[in-house]
Amino acid sequence: MANAPATTKKDWATDQEVRWCPGCGDYSILTAVQLMMPELDVRREDTVFISGIGCAARFPYYMNTYGMHSIHGRSPAFATGLAMARPDLDVWVIGGDGDMLSIGGNHLIHALRRNVNVNILLFNNMIYGLTKGQYSPTSEVGKVTKSSPYGSIDQPFNAVSLALGAEASFVARTHDMDRKHMQEMFRRAHAHEGASLVEVFQNCNVFNDGQFDMINKRANRDAMLINLVHGEPIRFGAENERGVVVDDAGNVVIAEISDVGEDALLVHDEHRPDPAVSFALSRLAASPHSPTPVGVFRSVDRSEYATEATNQLAAAQEAKGPGDLAALLRSNPTWDVA
Amino acid sequence: MTDVADAPVGRDVDRVVIRFAGDSGDGMQLTGDRFTSASALFGNDLATLPEFPAEIRAPQGTLAGVSAFQVQISSEPVSTPGDEPTVLVAMNPAALKSDLSRLAGGGTVIVNEDAFEERNLEKAGYADNPLEDGSLDGYTLIEIPMTKLTREVCAELDVKPRDAERSKNFFALGLVSWMYTRPTEPTLDWISEKFAGRDNVIAANTAAFKAGHAYGETAELGSHVVSVPPAKLDPGTYTNINGNTALSWGLVAASQQSGIPMFLGSYPITPASDILHELAKHKNFGVRTFQAEDEIAAVSSAIGAAYGGHLAVTTTSGPGVALKGEAIGLAVSLELPLIVVDIQRGGPSTGLPTKTEASDLLMAMYGRHGESPMPVVAAYSPSQCFDAAIEAARLALTYMTPVMLLSDGYLANGSEPWKLPDVASLPTIDVSFATEPNAMSEDGEPIFLPFLRDDTLTRPWAVPGTDDLMHRVGGLEKADGSGNVSYDPANHALMTELRQKRIEQIAKDIPPTSVEGDADASVAIVGWGSTWGAIRGAVRRMRADGQKMAHVHLTHLNPFPEDLGDVLRGFDHVIVPELNMGQLVKLLRAEYLVDAKPINKVMGQPFTAAELEREILARLEGTEV
Numbered sequence: 037m038a039n040a041p042a043t044t045k046k047d048w049a050t051d052q053e054v055r056w057c058p059g060c061g062d063y064s065i066l067t068a069v070q071l072m073m074p075e076l077d078v079r080r081e082d083t084v085f086i087s088g089i090g091c092a093a094r095f096p097y098y099m100n101t102y103g104m105h106s107i108h109g110r111s112p113a114f115a116t117g118l119a120m121a122r123p124d125l126d127v128w129v130i131g132g133d134g135d136m137l138s139i140g141g142n143h144l145i146h147a148l149r150r151n152v153n154v155n156i157l158l159f160n161n162m163i164y165g166l167t168k169g170q171y172s173p174t175s176e177v178g179k180v181t182k183s184s185p186y187g188s189i190d191q192p193f194n195a196v197s198l199a200l201g202a203e204a205s206f207v208a209r210t211h212d213m214d215r216k217h218m219q220e221m222f223r224r225a226h227a228h229e230g231a232s233l234v235e236v237f238q239n240c241n242v243f244n245d246g247q248f249d250m251i252n253k254r255a256n257r258d259a260m261l262i263n264l265v266h267g268e269p270i271r272f273g274a275e276n277e278r279g280v281v282v283d284d285a286g287n288v289v290i291a292e293i294s295d296v297g298e299d300a301l302l303v304h305d306e307h308r309p310d311p312a313v314s315f316a317l318s319r320l321a322a323s324p325h326s327p328t329p330v331g332v333f334r335s336v337d338r339s340e341y342a343t344e345a346t347n348q349l350a351a352a353q354e355a356k357g358p359g360d361l362a363a364l365l366r367s368n369p370t371w372d373v374a
Numbered sequence: 375m376t377d378v379a380d381a382p383v384g385r386d387v388d389r390v391v392i393r394f395a396g397d398s399g400d401g402m403q404l405t406g407d408r409f410t411s412a413s414a415l416f417g418n419d420l421a422t423l424p425e426f427p428a429e430i431r432a433p434q435g436t437l438a439g440v441s442a443f444q445v446q447i448s449s450e451p452v453s454t455p456g457d458e459p460t461v462l463v464a465m466n467p468a469a470l471k472s473d474l475s476r477l478a479g480g481g482t483v484i485v486n487e488d489a490f491e492e493r494n495l496e497k498a499g500y501a502d503n504p505l506e507d508g509s510l511d512g513y514t515l516i517e518i519p520m521t522k523l524t525r526e527v528c529a530e531l532d533v534k535p536r537d538a539e540r541s542k543n544f545f546a547l548g549l550v551s552w553m554y555t556r557p558t559e560p561t562l563d564w565i566s567e568k569f570a571g572r573d574n575v576i577a578a579n580t581a582a583f584k585a586g587h588a589y590g591e592t593a594e595l596g597s598h599v600v601s602v603p604p605a606k607l608d609p610g611t612y613t614n615i616n617g618n619t620a621l622s623w624g625l626v627a628a629s630q631q632s633g634i635p636m637f638l639g640s641y642p643i644t645p646a647s648d649i650l651h652e653l654a655k656h657k658n659f660g661v662r663t664f665q666a667e668d669e670i671a672a673v674s675s676a677i678g679a680a681y682g683g684h685l686a687v688t689t690t691s692g693p694g695v696a697l698k699g700e701a702i703g704l705a706v707s708l709e710l711p712l713i714v715v716d717i718q719r720g721g722p723s724t725g726l727p728t729k730t731e732a733s734d735l736l737m738a739m740y741g742r743h744g745e746s747p748m749p750v751v752a753a754y755s756p757s758q759c760f761d762a763a764i765e766a767a768r769l770a771l772t773y774m775t776p777v778m779l780l781s782d783g784y785l786a787n788g789s790e791p792w793k794l795p796d797v798a799s800l801p802t803i804d805v806s807f808a809t810e811p812n813a814m815s816e817d818g819e820p821i822f823l824p825f826l827r828d829d830t831l832t833r834p835w836a837v838p839g840t841d842d843l844m845h846r847v848g849g850l851e852k853a854d855g856s857g858n859v860s861y862d863p864a865n866h867a868l869m870t871e872l873r874q875k876r877i878e879q880i881a882k883d884i885p886p887t888s889v890e891g892d893a894d895a896s897v898a899i900v901g902w903g904s905t906w907g908a909i910r911g912a913v914r915r916m917r918a919d920g921q922k923m924a925h926v927h928l929t930h931l932n933p934f935p936e937d938l939g940d941v942l943r944g945f946d947h948v949i950v951p952e953l954n955m956g957q958l959v960k961l962l963r964a965e966y967l968v969d970a971k972p973i974n975k976v977m978g979q980p981f982t983a984a985e986l987e988r989e990i991l992a993r994l995e996g997t998e999v
Contacts, residue, residue, distance in 0.1 A: 050846070052858060084838050086678070089849075096846050097859060102838035104681055105848025107704050110674040113666065117675030118838075120662055121637050122682040125838050143674075146667040345662060352657035359659030361630050362797040364623060369560065370613045370794070371415050373604075 061212035061238035092132040092159040109140025112147035123342040145202035151230040152341040163244035196318035206232035264331030269301035288316035384599030389448035391456030396465030401543035406443025414614035417604025418447040423455035435497040453907035457982035467498035488521035541582035548586025617756040617785035622652035624763025632803035637679035639672040646717040669697035683837035689715040706746040711770035718782040729978025730783035733954035738778040750931040754906035757792035808834035831876035881933040895922035896946040911983030939966040
């Protein structure tokens with residue numbers, strides 16, 4: 037795929053009218069992807085976007101690549117089949133929190149544990165948009181919506197925690213207000229061999245407007261976004277005055293550097309074989325209303341599923357020779373009738 | 375083979391039906407399977423009916439735990455596992471109790487008398503020992519202490535008594551092999567091969583088999599010896615094959631004949647899992663098998679592979695088809711090739727997982743939301759599953775459509791001799807991927823329209839990786855030609871009609887209705903699927919009795935052959951036996967306005983030829999035929 041012909045954003049966009057609500061966070065994600073694709077040295081012909089159902093799932097219609105708008109929740113399964121059949125392709129999966137974490141939760145966790153080489157972008161707006169505003173599996177307890185007039189009583193999923201628990205080899209988080217950060221996460225996901233999950237906090241300005249304001253309004257970011265950088269002590273704050281430490285009880289907590297000292301800061305390591313610390317980092321914020329880590333939580337090497345499957349095919353051909361149908365039909369006892 | 379008693383010379387008969395029955399743990403399926411294999415290699419025609427409980431180990435000694443295997447071996451062509459066994463091998467009281475009623479009057483009962491002790495009799499619900507109370511007086515009873523004799527013959531071997539007892543099914547197999555003059559080598563060879571590396575198991579099973587074989591001689595059972603000479607089959611090379619294996623091999627063949635690599639997405643389910651097992655072995659044919667997390671992922675992964683240019687298959691049974699319905703609808707909408715294999719079983723819900731039924735026809739036809747027609751192909755015998763699989767693949771690949779391939783539990787597990795086809799004579803399936811734009815845009819640029827159809831209304835198959843043909847497909851309604859999302863009312867009507875027409879016109883490309891028997895008869899028996907053997911047997915008997923009768927067996931259920939209506943209207947009586955409550959009969963009545971009459975059976979078992987004959991004659995009573 038190297039040395040793909042030079043392209044621009046325009047080459048990656050279709051002529052289809054984009055039909056998201058004006059002001060939707062999906063626009064900024066689409067722009068980030070369309071601007072990034074020309075930098076990846078890949079061909080549009082070798083790229084496939086697969087989605088399920090929901091607002092986010094309209095994404096493939098707007099990418100001038102191969103694409104499939106499939107059925108609700110199943111996009112990781114369609115993508116798994118395609119990636120296994122065609123390991124030469126670059127397969128992206130796009131979906132929202134209802135699509136991927138509710139109806140499609142099963143497929144998401146199995147795609148992650150198998151480590152099939154797909155890049156999964158999970159647009160999390162913490163609400164159902166296309167069905168007009170019901171609470172989603174990431175909505176906070178107490179959320180009042182049309183389907184929860186007295187407040188949601190469902191404990192929400194934390195997408196990063198879920199992915200880490202599902203044996204994911206690459207997990208990252210970003211948000212729709214920072215194109216540069218989004219592109220960096222998407223690029224990292226693309227470069228990763230295996231399943232990569234990027235949770236994108238995305239504003240639904242119609243049914244859940246401002247859900248992420250507290251952490252990603254420009255004025256709040258320094259104090260509220262904890263940028264995870266591999267090899268660096270984890271620190272944040274308007275004056276970089278706060279950080280993340282492991283306390284005496286073994287908990288990963290936020291502390292004032294003035295209290296604990298610089299040397300106490302936890303140094304971020306994406307490559308830890310044990311996901312426990314990454315998991316603890318994912319639990320720092322129960323909702324996007326307190327300091328929230330973004331960046332790559334985990335990136336480890338693990339054998340990729342389609343490669344393993346292809347290797348088994350090659351090994352079988354090596355051992356038995358290419359398939360011989362006549363021999364197969366005679367592989368059980370036979371007898372001749374004259 | 376000097377240490378095995380010489381085969382006795384028996385009187386020749388043209389057929390026998392033997393039923394092996396015992397506890398689930400007694401190895402009856404294996405015993406039946408081995409007897410079948412030896413008979414096949416001997417040259418008999420045969421058909422088998424394995425019947426077993428859904429539990430892996432049902433409570434020992436109970437009626438629920440009885441596992442049975444019936445086989446008809448014949449010197450003449452046969453199409454069923456036989457109506458009534460002439461011999462019942464009962465390894466315990468429960469087996470005798472549950473299966474005695476099937477035995478022909480005056481038939482032979484061979485029992486393992488060791489198992490007829492108080493506890494087992496009680497579990498089977500016998501107040502008195504049937505071996506002693508005269509209840510078997512109408513039968514020929516052969517009582518043998520199989521457990522004891524097996525234990526004794528294994529005593530000299532390094533085998534624990536409990537392990538030795540497990541070999542008693544080989545004692546029974548040895549005895550029955552002697553009584554029916556079966557060759558012993560195939561079984562002895564098989565034991566050595568199957569248990570290679572476990573020398574004491576080989577020794578125990580071999581000893582038990584030989585002891586059973588010798589017992590016939592020493593106990594002077596010579597008067598029971600029967601020979602079934604080889605059948606006069608067409609010249610050729612044969613193998614004994616069950617439906618699931620034949621279907622798997624048919625799919626491999628379709629992949630070879632089309633040059634398109636196969637992808638199977640599947641989730642374990644009885645009685646379809648054996649197809650996944652079989653295909654997982656054949657990676658050297660380029661077959662990719664994927665055991666998905668559920669039925670929906672299985673079909674979805676297959677559709678993903680189809681988009682990538684593979685011969686996509688998903689295999690399941692009825693409950694799985696129900697789960698796959700939405701995704702199959704997507705394949706209808708995307709117009710991608712996909713084979714959905716439904717090995718039907720008793721329903722609804724979990725129903726009878728290990729028992730046969732053919733009650734998914736209407737689901738295959740209509741079990742999706744919206745107007746979503748797709749071809750339906752049904753296999754009719756174990757070996758014919760091979761051809762049915764190739765036909766399903768041909769229709770899917772030629773017409774870019776999902777195809778439902780129906781088999782059932784009886785075909786899946788039943789076996790018969792199969793004359794191997796000449797591989798060179800198998801049909802090739804022509805597939806060509808789109809490689810270049812197929813239209814011009816308004817400003818004169820070459821463009822690709824993914825839903826531009828050819829004269830069979832089939833759209834092009836452009837796979838990712840192909841230069842300049844980037845396109846999106848999706849479940850939203852598509853504009854004719856461009857495939858872009860369209861909510862235009864007239865376009866939806868047009869696309870709905872096109873999807874219907876393109877399946878209907880496949881009728882031009884399938885064989886016309888085949889009428890067996892008397893084409894000038896006034897009575898036609900119309901069937902589909904696994905009832906073929908029993909209908910054939912019943913029709914043969916009635917014709918032998920001078921009744922004129924035709925047999926029409928449908929392999930294509932959607933679309934039907936173009937001439938089917940005319941053919942059916944040519945008969946005064948159309949009778950439709952089905953292993954359901956009347957599904958094909960509904961379709962035929964609706965489609966052709968013929969007064970077709972149903973014969974239905976939903977007992978988890980196939981029809982016997984005798985009961986069909988009885989039912990058909992009852993329908994014809996008082997009418998002029």
